Amino acid sequence: MLENSTIILGGGLAGLAASVYSEAPIFEAEDHIGGVAASDTVDGFTFDRGIHILQTQNTSVINLLNDIGVDMLTHDRHAYIYSHETYTAYPFQVNTAGLPIGLRIKCLWDFINRGREQDPANYEEWMYRTIGKGFSETFLIPYSEKFWMVNPKEMTFEWTGNRVPKPNLLQVFRGALWSKQTKIGTNPTFRYPVAAAGYGAIAEAMQTKAGTINLQYRAERIDLRNKVVHFTNGEQVKYDTLISTIPLPELIRICPEAPDSIRAAASHLRTNSIKVVNLGIDRPNISPNHWVHFPEKDISFFRLSYPHNFSENVTPPGMSSISAEVSYSRSNPPDNEQLLQKVIKDLIKVKALEADAPVATTMVKDIPYAYCIYDKQRKSSIKVIHDWLSSVNVIPSGRYGLWTYFWSDEAILSGKRSAEKLLETRKAA
Ligand SMILES: Cc1cc2nc3c(=O)[nH]c(=O)nc-3n(C[C@H](O)[C@H](O)[C@H](O)COP(=O)(O)OP(=O)(O)OC[C@H]3O[C@@H](n4cnc5c(N)ncnc54)[C@H](O)[C@@H]3O)c2cc1C
Structure with a gap:
């Protein structure tokens, strides 16, 4: 049995950052690192796991990326x-x-x-109050239902922050008359890696500064009393403290x-x-465009993106690519082949793809x-779970360990904070 003072479950950006700052080993279920920020390559086309752009202002993340040498272009x-x-140009x-x-x-x-x-009690009321009924009913409510797969009345709005652009009256008035004013919101410019590895280049570069990475180690049972993680490959690893970035x-x-x-609570x-439906096009x-939102219900995808416009290296020369993102509920997953055919039909309908375009x-x-x-x-359930995890020496981290709406820079910072917490605890002991 392997033995480590600290181990990290999950090799996404949070797990990688926790390892960079603590040198603890990572145990990752898949055969490569990166988690949802990884990219997949097929026939010379690289596709991210849903559109990924970097919009961070955080100096510690920027310094880390400079340090590990991720070459990025600003768009x-x-x-x-x-x-x-x-x-119509975003934002609506x-x-x-x-x-x-x-x-x-x-x-x-x-x-x-x-x-x-009155003061909003849910996300739908927040929309009415913040952008008015017209914008809410034409765009944000149908888009939210399609994206979240939940009625916005069931949701809270504590996560909105700067994620939903809030224009002033002059901008709205000008936009209704003539302006193509698009410079509001969090990402009027953004950064993206130059490499053929796509957004996954960030995780790949972080890997070089992280501790030992053990791939194809899927945790299947944690014996909290004896502090042993059992993996599906038959291995067992003893630990003293566990940082977990896997979904709560x-x-x-x-x-x-x-x-x-x-x-x-869980x-x-x-x-x-x-499901991200990716197409390489021999044209x-x-x-x-970088991306397009689709609020209307008769179109299967809620968002389209064009990877070839993020980096010229993610397609073979002279070709293009499209990623269509379709939300679904886990109780009713769509069949991949049927979904692919529906997406192609809808791409042609919205004039994003010509009917005779050669799909490579x-x-x-x-x-x-x-x-x-x-x-x-959400809030009360997470509190109960996190309090209990703390009592059994498990530090939850990352987007799915903290069950939150983190962008990738926030996931990195979360991993860094977990490493710092660990080092502080060790110092105090
Ligand atoms: C569709 C989509 C689009 C996004 N777009 C953007 C964007 O444009 N810009 C941006 O900044 N952020 C974006 N994000 C957010 C960003 O991807 C995440 O914040 C970040 O990648 C989360 O990293 P993480 O390490 O917390 O989680 P994850 O990446 O999920 O890492 C967790 C890891 O744990 C592993 N794991 C799971 N179970 C086990 C197990 N039992 N044993 C061992 N390992 C296990 C998984 O394989 C995974 O590698 C997007 C996210 C999604 C889903």
């Missing part, structure tokens, strides 16, 4: 929304100019008259000693799931844990 965002058979709130006049007037009028409702519900499932109250944690520059390759990637849902039970 000016070209993002759109497809609604009422029209492509300041770019309604191409839409039917009645809709523009409604969005503007409701924006002016917003904020008269999975972690609790593999701890037989977890009391019923903890299992009950059963309340909800997530959406996403150059099929679109100048296809790949469907499943992300069972995609975005953690902020509903009314």
Whole structure:
């Protein structure tokens, strides 16, 4: 049996960062590192696991990336929304100019008259209060239902922060008349790796500074009393402190000693799931866009992105690529082949793909844990679970260990904080 003072479960960005700052070994279930920020290559095309861009201002993350030598390019965002058979620039709130006049007037009028409702009690009420009924009902509510797979009335809004752009009246007014003003929101410019490895280049570079990485080590049982992790490959590893970045519900499932109250709390944690339908196209520059949002229900995907516009190295020369993201609920996963055919049909319908375009390759990637849902039970359930984990010397970390809406830079910082916590505890002991 291997023995370590600290081990890290999961080799995504949080696990990698925890290892970079503590030198503890990583045990990762898959045959490569990166987690949801990894990329997959097929027939010379590299696809991320859903669109990934870096929009960090955090100096410690920027310094780390410089240190490990990730070569990145800065891009000016070209993002759109497809609604009422029209492509309008993102964000919708300041770019309604191409839409039917009645809709523009409604969005503007409701924006002016917003904020008269009582304090919002849920995400839908928050939308009405923040951007008005017109924008909410035309874009954000249908988009949210399609993306989160949950009625926004069931959600809280504590996660919104700067994730939903909040324009002023002048920007909305100008956008309804003529402007293509798109410089609001968190990512008017963003960075993306130059390498053929796509966004996965970040994890690959972090790997060089991390401790030992053990791949194809899927934890299947944690014996908390004896502090031993059992893996599906038959190996067992003894630890003193465990940093876990695996999804909280999975972690609790593999701890037989977890009391019923903890299992009950874990059963309340909800997530959406996403299938990413990727197509390599044997045609150059099929679109100048980075990404497009699709709020309308008759289109299968909620978002399209064009990897060839993020880096010229992620497709073979002279070719293009498309990634279509489709949310689904885990109780009803779509069949990959049927989904692929539906996505191709919809791509042609929205004029994102010509009917005779030569498809060079296809790949469907499943992300069972995609975005953690902020509903009314999330906060109290997490508190109960985290308190218990602390009592058994397990440090939860990362997007799915903390069950939160972290961007990749926040996942890195979370791993770093876990390493710091560990080092402080060791110093105090
Ligand atoms: C669709 C999508 C789009 C996104 N877009 C962006 C974006 O544009 N910009 C941005 O900054 N961020 C984006 N993010 C967020 C970013 O990807 C995450 O914050 C970050 O990658 C999370 O890293 P993590 O290490 O916390 O989790 P993960 O990447 O999930 O890492 C957890 C690891 O644990 C492993 N694991 C699971 N179970 C076990 C087990 N039993 N034993 C051992 N290992 C196990 C998994 O294989 C995985 O490698 C996006 C996320 C998604 C889902």
